Amino acid sequence: MVQRTVLVTGATSGIGRHAALHLARRGHRVFATGRNPGLLASLQAEADAEKLRLEAFEMDVTDAVSIEAARTRIEASAGSVDVLVNNAGYGLWAPMSEVTDADLRKQFETNVFGLMAVTRAFVPAMRQKGSGRILNVSSVGGRITFPFGGAYHATKYAVESMSDALRLELHPFGIDVALIEPGMINTNFAAQTVSHLAAYRTSDSPYAGALAEADALVEKAERFGVDPSCISEAIAHASEARRPRTRYVAPLRSYFGIFFMKLLPTRWVDAALRAFSGLTRAKLLSGRRSSLPPAVA
Numbered sequence: 001m002v003q004r005t006v007l008v009t010g011a012t013s014g015i016g017r018h019a020a021l022h023l024a025r026r027g028h029r030v031f032a033t034g035r036n037p038g039l040l041a042s043l044q045a046e047a048d049a050e051k052l053r054l055e056a057f058e059m060d061v062t063d064a065v066s067i068e069a070a071r072t073r074i075e076a077s078a079g080s081v082d083v084l085v086n087n088a089g090y091g092l093w094a095p096m097s098e099v100t101d102a103d104l105r106k107q108f109e110t111n112v113f114g115l116m117a118v119t120r121a122f123v124p125a126m127r128q129k130g131s132g133r134i135l136n137v138s139s140v141g142g143r144i145t146f147p148f149g150g151a152y153h154a155t156k157y158a159v160e161s162m163s164d165a166l167r168l169e170l171h172p173f174g175i176d177v178a179l180i181e182p183g184m185i186n187t188n189f190a191a192q193t194v195s196h197l198a199a200y201r202t203s204d205s206p207y208a209g210a211l212a213e214a215d216a217l218v219e220k221a222e223r224f225g226v227d228p229s230c231i232s233e234a235i236a237h238a239s240e241a242r243r244p245r246t247r248y249v250a251p252l253r254s255y256f257g258i259f260f261m262k263l264l265p266t267r268w269v270d271a272a273l274r275a276f277s278g279l280t281r282a283k284l285l286s287g288r289r290s291s292l293p294p295a296v297a
């Protein structure tokens with residue numbers, strides 16, 4: 001197997017951390033980056049204990065100076081990266097009619113503009129070399145939308161279409177672009193999402209009745225979720241295969257979710273999603289009696 005030089009963003013927890021260690025254990029040289037110095041040190045310690053070729057250091061994908069410092073460091077020691085895994089991201093859950101511009105912009109700054117800034121930093125060296133791979137961690141949520149997830153889904157839909165364009169545009173330069181589309185994976189993601197939602201779970205929110213159940217929904221989702229190994233396997237395949245797939249959906253059951261939601265009439269899917277998310281008159285009235293217009297006969 002050819003050993004690659006791989007850069008992983010958002011490697012301080014969850015999918016990024018798991019994938020960085022998995023790739024290093026498969027013999028690749030891994031630059032594992034993130035924001036939290038303590039978590040980077042613990043990742044480095046774990047890699048050192050196993051004598052892995054992994055270097056953990058800081059890179060904030062929303063900070064141009066930080067990206068440039070990481071690029072200079074990587075290119076000084078390795079020349080260029082063979083594989084860029086754009087994984088850093090978080091989920092902002094908030095009702096679309098309530099979400100603030102500031103929160104929406106921040107969500108796009110990380111999940112979209114951050115991903116693109118890192119990509120632009122590393123593409124020139126790949127282009128010069130005539131080879132390279134960019135693996136963008138999108139989501140099943142880049143193909144289907146859940147209520148209260150509109151801000152997050154919008155970023156992942158953006159990642160999907162930008163990756164499609166990049167794949168076409170970079171192909172002549174020998175650079176492959178693949179999308180990694182995780183379903184529900186048990187990481188810090190859900191807890192982070194609930195913490196961002198906190199600002200919108202006020203008692204006077206028109207959605208208070210539905211949002212009150214967010215913790216229970218997260219618990220349900222986590223029972224359904226799997227550990228990140230299937231995503232690390234997908235990332236390893238996309239890094240190593242002679243011809244990577246254009247999209248990797250994992251775990252397998254997420255394929256069926258996408259398939260059925262696309263197959264069924266939209267109004268049926270809407271009704272199921274509303275019931276699942278507490279978007280019923282009864283539930284909303286339980287949160288704030290004055291917020292709904294009279295029932296339509």
Ligand SMILES: NC(=O)c1ccc[n+]([C@@H]2O[C@H](COP(=O)([O-])OP(=O)(O)OC[C@H]3O[C@@H](n4cnc5c(N)ncnc54)[C@H](OP(=O)(O)O)[C@@H]3O)[C@@H](O)[C@H]2O)c1
Nearest residue numbers: 010012013014015035060061088089139184185187188189
């Ligand atoms: N878990 C799921 O069910 C799921 C499903 C579909 C897609 N995804 C996608 O998978 C990716 C990884 O998420 P995860 O599940 O592993 O969640 P996670 O455990 O919360 O990890 C997210 C990582 O991204 C990092 N990050 C966030 N903002 C950053 C920034 N500005 N610069 C650098 N790093 C930053 C976080 O670092 P900090 O600790 O510094 O914030 C953390 O290391 C995300 O793109 C997410 O959208 C996850």
